[in-house]
Amino acid sequence: MAAGAVIIGFSKTSFGGVAAIAVAVFAWGMPAKESTATVLLLLLVGDVVAVSRYRTVSWALLLRLLPSVLPGLALGALFMSVVDDVVMRRTIGGLLVVMVLLQLWQRRRRDSPHETAAMPALASADEASPQRLSPTPRWGRAVLTGGAAGFATMTANAAGPVMALYFLASRVDKARFIGTNAWFFFLVNLSKTPFTVGLGLYSPTNLTLVALLIPAVLLGTLAGVWVIGKVTQRQFEVVTITASGLASLALLLR
Template sequence: MLGWLVLGVSALVVGIAKTSIGGVAALPVAGFATFLPAKESTAAVLLLLIVGDVIAVRLYRRGADWAMLRRLLPAVLPGIVLGALLINVVDDRTMTLVIAGCILAALSVQLWLRLRPAAALPNPGHPHLAATIGAGTAAGFTTMVANAAGPVMAVYLLAARVDKLRFVGTNAWFFLLVNVSKVPFSAGLGLFPPATLQLTLVLVPVVLVGAWIGRRVLRAVDQRLFELLTVTAALVAAAALLTRAALTG
């Protein structure tokens, strides 16, 4: 019963994340990984995320920064390949620790940028090419391993000082394109058994409700609160993943 409750809430948060505060997408990752094997949980979350991505693109497609996406997307594929290789060779506990470490690293960068914005980001609207390549590769890796690229993209977009509507629009197109491209890799790894597909079908309506809630949340919060919630959600998700790894160690 508790497991279904957590999975239901996680699916609700997927919808909220896709239409408002993208950083909270790390929370469903932790929720699914708590009650499902980590590798299988990635496939279940992936399918729900794609449902949310389609809704988000439908709502916010005009807000996307395509110049930023064109710079970012080519660096994602190497990260996806590395992530697929990692899934093949590590156990669930190690993978959980890797994802938690990536989230914490992204948060560290975000805090540093907040403390030294002038030195760290001389041209806010156009992040340095090295930062773009690093963010794209990190996003590809973390999204393939456990659908945890939300914090990486949140750090990158917040560092670029995009407003909340451009944030959501760019996020929507980025993750739709990336998540669809991950499906063949996940299928090749055998992560789509019938039980996973059945679970996804049951939870799709919950994602739709979350998307409806998320759209209203985005209208209600200002930019400062939006950024605070994004960072806080990523921190909570990292703590949950580290706790899970400690309990299974």
């Protein structure tokens, strides 16, 4: 669990896709529904650090996305209220598989000659980028993205790749990519908390566990800040996609 908490913190200040590994670790080590509630609070700890550090934000993108997230959250909460723990664990595994496939598709798309020149590289959040933003994606795409992200994050805390696709399609520069992503998940995770409380997923046991794991999350955020300037996006994606795929298969086959 401590390793999963470190990964959560690391994902918040560096490459968000690696959080899928932590989702699988917690879902494997405790009841699946309770794991989503525990991970949510740990994610919020990392969110606070991320929004404090990365302040370059595209509010126009957020305003397009956030209204459609709420229906997705509500649908996810309804789903969680009617399924048992086995189905929930399989759902988390299945969603992680979908997220891995999205990451692979995103990687292939970025490797094409047409996309390579325009894609933002997440090498360092503190570097200024001269990259020009392209027109914001249409409302239809924003609605679909927000709804899918809301359901995925409510049921599996696994909306990172969905949002990465949306932000990359918006051609945001790397500083704005990280900052907007940080604020999106901070606001969404706050919105998820009442749904999670309403489902009765918090208990003295997992609240105590969260308190004990907060230092591990903070350690992970420091590691993420250091690593983000040391490795390339391409190198890290190989590890992230492989680890996420193995984690999702472990949940599906358990």
